[in-house]
Amino acid sequence: MVRIKLFEMYAADVLASYRAVRQRIGKHPLYVVWFIFLDLAVFGGVVWFVALVINSGEAVQYPLEVADLLFLMFMAFLGKSLLDYYHLLIERPASVFLFSQPLSRHTIVASKLLTVSVYNLALLALGLGIITGFTFLHPGLYFVIPPYLVADAIILMLLASSIGLMYSVVSSLGSWPRKIAATIMYSPMVSLVWLFTLQLRWEGWQLTQALFIVWVLSLIAVPLSSHLILEAWNTMTSSRSKLHRRLSRERRPSWLRRLVSKEAYPVYEKELKTLLRKREGVGNAITLAGFVIFAFYFYSEVDQYLELPAFAIAALPILVVGLSLFLAVVLLALIPALGAISKDGRSTWVLKSMPVRTKHIIEGKLASISVMLPFIIVFVALPVPMLAGLPPISYLFSAMGAAVMFLLAAGIGIWLGAKYPNFTESISYSPDVMTMYIVMMLALFVSAFLLLPPLAIAFADKFLGFLILILALDVACVIFILGKREAEKLLGDLEVTF
Amino acid sequence: MVMMLETRSLTKRFGDVVAVDSVSFTVNRGEIFGLLGTNGAGKTTTMKVFSCLLKPTSGQALVDGLDVVREPLEVKRRIGYMPEAPSLYDKLTGREFILMLGRLRGMPADVLGKRMDEFTHVLDLENALDMEIGSYSKGMRQRVAFASAILHRPPVLILDEPTTGLDPRFAKLVKSWIKDYTNGGNTVLMSTHVTEIAESLCDRVAIIHKGVIAGIGTVAELARMHGTSNLEDTFVKLVDTGRGGAD
Numbered sequence: 001m002v003r004i005k006l007f008e009m010y011a012a013d014v015l016a017s018y019r020a021v022r023q024r025i026g027k028h029p030l031y032v033v034w035f036i037f038l039d040l041a042v043f044g045g046v047v048w049f050v051a052l053v054i055n056s057g058e059a060v061q062y063p064l065e066v067a068d069l070l071f072l073m074f075m076a077f078l079g080k081s082l083l084d085y086y087h088l089l090i091e092r093p094a095s096v097f098l099f100s101q102p103l104s105r106h107t108i109v110a111s112k113l114l115t116v117s118v119y120n121l122a123l124l125a126l127g128l129g130i131i132t133g134f135t136f137l138h139p140g141l142y143f144v145i146p147p148y149l150v151a152d153a154i155i156l157m158l159l160a161s162s163i164g165l166m167y168s169v170v171s172s173l174g175s176w177p178r179k180i181a182a183t184i185m186y187s188p189m190v191s192l193v194w195l196f197t198l199q200l201r202w203e204g205w206q207l208t209q210a211l212f213i214v215w216v217l218s219l220i221a222v223p224l225s226s227h228l229i230l231e232a233w234n235t236m237t238s239s240r241s242k243l244h245r246r247l248s249r250e251r252r253p254s255w256l257r258r259l260v261s262k263e264a265y266p267v268y269e270k271e272l273k274t275l276l277r278k279r280e281g282v283g284n285a286i287t288l289a290g291f292v293i294f295a296f297y298f299y300s301e302v303d304q305y306l307e308l309p310a311f312a313i314a315a316l317p318i319l320v321v322g323l324s325l326f327l328a329v330v331l332l333a334l335i336p337a338l339g340a341i342s343k344d345g346r347s348t349w350v351l352k353s354m355p356v357r358t359k360h361i362i363e364g365k366l367a368s369i370s371v372m373l374p375f376i377i378v379f380v381a382l383p384v385p386m387l388a389g390l391p392p393i394s395y396l397f398s399a400m401g402a403a404v405m406f407l408l409a410a411g412i413g414i415w416l417g418a419k420y421p422n423f424t425e426s427i428s429y430s431p432d433v434m435t436m437y438i439v440m441m442l443a444l445f446v447s448a449f450l451l452l453p454p455l456a457i458a459f460a461d462k463f464l465g466f467l468i469l470i471l472a473l474d475v476a477c478v479i480f481i482l483g484k485r486e487a488e489k490l491l492g493d494l495e496v497t498f
Numbered sequence: 499m500v501m502m503l504e505t506r507s508l509t510k511r512f513g514d515v516v517a518v519d520s521v522s523f524t525v526n527r528g529e530i531f532g533l534l535g536t537n538g539a540g541k542t543t544t545m546k547v548f549s550c551l552l553k554p555t556s557g558q559a560l561v562d563g564l565d566v567v568r569e570p571l572e573v574k575r576r577i578g579y580m581p582e583a584p585s586l587y588d589k590l591t592g593r594e595f596i597l598m599l600g601r602l603r604g605m606p607a608d609v610l611g612k613r614m615d616e617f618t619h620v621l622d623l624e625n626a627l628d629m630e631i632g633s634y635s636k637g638m639r640q641r642v643a644f645a646s647a648i649l650h651r652p653p654v655l656i657l658d659e660p661t662t663g664l665d666p667r668f669a670k671l672v673k674s675w676i677k678d679y680t681n682g683g684n685t686v687l688m689s690t691h692v693t694e695i696a697e698s699l700c701d702r703v704a705i706i707h708k709g710v711i712a713g714i715g716t717v718a719e720l721a722r723m724h725g726t727s728n729l730e731d732t733f734v735k736l737v738d739t740g741r742g743g744a745d
Contacts, residue, residue, distance in 0.1 A: 269598070352550070
């Protein structure tokens with residue numbers, strides 16, 4: 001009986017996911033084709049690169065070994081599993097319908113573990129299938145994946161699912177001491193994976209057996225999570241009473257009056273307060289810091305292992321600066337702008353029913369996003385070229401490049417966010433992942449189109465390159481204004497059907 | 499009689515679904531007009547059209563003689579809207595939310611402060627005003643939304659199920675407030691599916707069923723027309739005999 005209930009819940013999750021995917025495909029069929037094409041191209045490129053490295057003989061040392069790749073994959077899927085449990089169970093108000101049924105909490109938790117484990121295994125199967133497909137399509141790509149490696153990958157997927165379950169629950173507990181204590185108690189599971197893969201560097205069936213034992217041990221997550229799940233769910237679905245300082249007067253600093261009109265200011269203030277109180281900035285800052293550290297590691301290590309031509313070595317610091325800036329702009333301008341309209345979700349009626357021009361609503365939202373530009377310049381655009389050992393003139397180019405990318409990202413983001421708003425409650429009204437991906441590629445392409453010519457010219461003539469960069473900034477301003485105007489029209493036409 | 503609200507053959511479709519089908523009615527100044535209907539009858543859609551949240555597929559909706567499509571800003575200045583089970587900004591406090599709406603409406607700071615003090619006192623929100631809305635109960639959210647709708651004392655108030663989620667004390671308070679409000683010459687359009695509320699509060703009622711007006715008039719007129727003794731019986735009779743023709 002328990003088994004039947006478990007599969008009932010699993011089937012409901014699968015059906016819901018299937019319908020969400022079908023709806024997404026129905027909404028943007030061409031996007032899906034483009035998305036698959038891009039994914040295959042990127043995946044194919046990686047497979048081709050790995051095959052090239054494996055088949056190139058022993059003359060070159062590689063920065064990463066198989067054990068590193070396995071551990072990286074495990075960590076990536078651990079993160080994915082965490083998010084899956086939040087969405088499927090812990091942050092979902094509708095979970096009340098499961099908890100109020102005459103079901104044991106073990107059954108509910110086990111059904112979610114089953115769902116996430118199967119999703120993860122399906123992704124692994126897809127990846128291995130694509131690799132096999134590429135091998136057939138391109139006979140030059142010769143490399144064999146030994147059976148024990150596949151077994152390791154499967155066990156690591158299952159491990160990521162069970163450890164992710166436990167961490168998603170303990171990270172949602174009501175108080176910090178309990179969160180920390182529970183996380184520490186369960187941390188030996190991750191430590192064991194780290195020990196066997198990265199420290200002891202076990203290989204072959206020895207690693208497979210060790211990981212299997214860890215997986216069996218990790219299943220203690222089911223009874224432990226069942227014990228704590230109600231507390232975690234209650235914490236995540238009910239807001240705590242947070243008091244904020246009483247402000248009865250409008251405080252609009254004089255310098256801001258030039259940038260944000262009186263009509264747009266209430267929207268700007270609301271956006272900024274929401275951003276700060278949701279602590280979205282902390283997550284973005286951590287991601288950005290992680291990327292910058294990785295970029296520098298990559299920059300300092302990669303040229304020792306790969307025999308790259310001189311021009312490629314010279315271009316690497318510039319590439320690192322460009323990618324760091326782009327990532328910062330994606331996190332702090334593109335994604336916020338893309339979700340600016342839809343993130344109000346079911347509260348969209350508030351602004352739509354006010355006697356305010358859409359021009360001022362969009363202005364307020366964009367002004368709150370633009371607050372991030374000085375942070376990008378101070379924390380990314382200036383220090384990254386400095387640390388990469390580039391000459392001082394590059395700091396100016398980097399700061400101006402950041403401004404160009406920022407304006408483009410905000411303009412394109414707000415326009416396409418208004419054109420394709422995503423009012424899906426289950427993902428907290430954040431932009432659709434496919435739309436996000438396509439818009440990101442578009443912003444990257446336009447940024448490269450505007451920034452590469454001044455950069456190339458600057459190698460020959462710095463002043464001329466600078467002038468062309470000013471021209472690029474002008475073009476970015478025009479795109480920003482056009483995007484803003486389109487968004488205004490689209491917001492005016494938006495109907496609040498929910 | 500001055501007409502404050504009017505629909506002329508108002509139709510709203512969502513794809514193949516006709517939510518409101520060629521509806522025509524008028525609401526006079528100083529009147530409390532009730533839209534009574536089952537779930538999905540088209541009450542909310544009609545109110546959203548008046549609030550400029552939806553555009554009519556065909557026909558017209560006028561507020562104080564102004565077309566909702568042609569002059570939405572002027573229409574929005576004249577109305578106060580409260581949706582059913584209002585979703586507010588969870589990360590703002592009640593005070594910040596009400597202040598934001600007042601500022602968006604361009605209210606002078608002193609008037610805004612005075613009104614907020616007045617309404618929050620009457621609606622017993624003072625203690626919760628500096629807490630995030632996310633921590634409010636359903637009734638508290640409803641009261642904040644009500645305070646926001648009446649903040650600028652609009653000549654037309656559009657209230658979608660105004661007493662849902664309120665405890666009996668506040669439900670009574672809101673009802674008496676609505677009565678007093680129209681005595682000053684203001685107009686209220688409200689929806690409900692509770693016949694007792696419509697009977698006790700509304701000057702005239704339109705029974706809407708499957709997007710079509712099945713009956714319109716005072717409670718007594720409707721009862722006389724359909725040979726019933728109260729609004730509940732009239733409503734059941736009209737709905738059961740399917741005097742809506744949308745399907």
